[in-house]
Amino acid sequence: MKKAVWLMVFLGLMGFSLALAQPRTVKVGFVSTLSGGGAALGIDVRDGFNLALRHLNNQLGGLPVEVIVADDQQNPDVARQAVDRMLKRDRVDFLTGIIFSNILLAVGDAIFEEKVFYISPNAGPSEYAGEQCSPYFVNVAWQNDNLHEAMGQYVQTRRFENVFLLAPNYPAGRDALTGFKRYFKGRVVAEVYHRLNQLDFSAEIAQIRAARPKAVYAFEPGAMGVNFIKQYAEAGLLREIPLFLPGFSADADVIRAVGRGMVGIYNSSQWTLELNNPINQRFVEDFRKTYNRIPTLYASQGYDTALLLDAAIKAVGGDLSKKDELRKAMLAGFNSTRGPIRFSPNGYPIQNYYLRQVIQQPGGEIVNRQVGTIFTNHRDAYVDRCKLR
16 A cells, blocks of 8 residues: 555656656747738738747747737737737737737737737837837837938938828827938928828829929838839829838838839838848748748848747746846847847847838849948937836
8 A cells, every 4th residue: 555655656756847847838929910901011020930930940949839829900909809818818928920009009008017028020119119118028120210210311311302201190100200300301391191001092192293392201011002102103203203112111012012113212121131141041041932922021020029039038048937137138139130139228129221222133023122221220219218227
């Protein structure tokens, strides 16, 4: 009898030891826009994230990964339900994936209150850069103003006398034109905001024609950008009034949809196809092979999100309870598709911004090519309002 009891105790201890030996699984909640007009953006972020996981043997910081995916349908209410479920039922360790700033602002406070890190692969609202900054927020892409600041600087160097500005009326749209005006010192003949997800721009194009500006700057992400550029070209304005865009509105997805009409257009981006480092070269080559398309900046941001998590979890030895150390590790930076990246105390990156131009290669392929560097080690304009250090 005694032997049987000791055997059970021994087997019990063995089971306990084996349980301890099992590595902890990292749970990542991925909420993104995977349907509707903005789906191409979310799909690219997701595909880039998944490619990085494949390169990391489906581990982050040496721990196995479980990714829980939800489609927010570009609807803040749907996003709230998905985030609430992931925080309370699934008990995720990290959240990521949101594309649109209005959706992030609808769920951010709930995530931060639970002391769960949100790693943004895209949306970078000014609210979270300044007074409302959070120790649980890190953005691997940019602050919303940054690409527009870069294009404002470039248009300024071209000495255009005046510009016409256009963007959708939501937080990122307002941040966009604020960023452009921070560096463009000429006259703004009109600053027009339209409904988010609008696809018919005939009224705005008529306004542009009537205003007769020297140049147009437009921020139109996703399907809005495709439709606006097509209609701008069909109206014959591309030949009459130069159109300048941020990288979001002139990336590979827009080029695929619009085609040759994009050739010659300048745009700004923190990432380019030809950045010469081993991480970017592997990312671009394998993304093309895996998904049979040219990667966008959104895809690079998804890829970098996984690399940041991997580096931070590795830095704390896989102990996810060390929240302060995790934050310090994230802000210290990581090796990304853009090379080494570090962050300001508000969680936004300090990085270069490049000038790209859409060209047609000798073989016929239409791509963005890096033709200059606009900003070096550029930081966002709001960091001094953030009390975190």
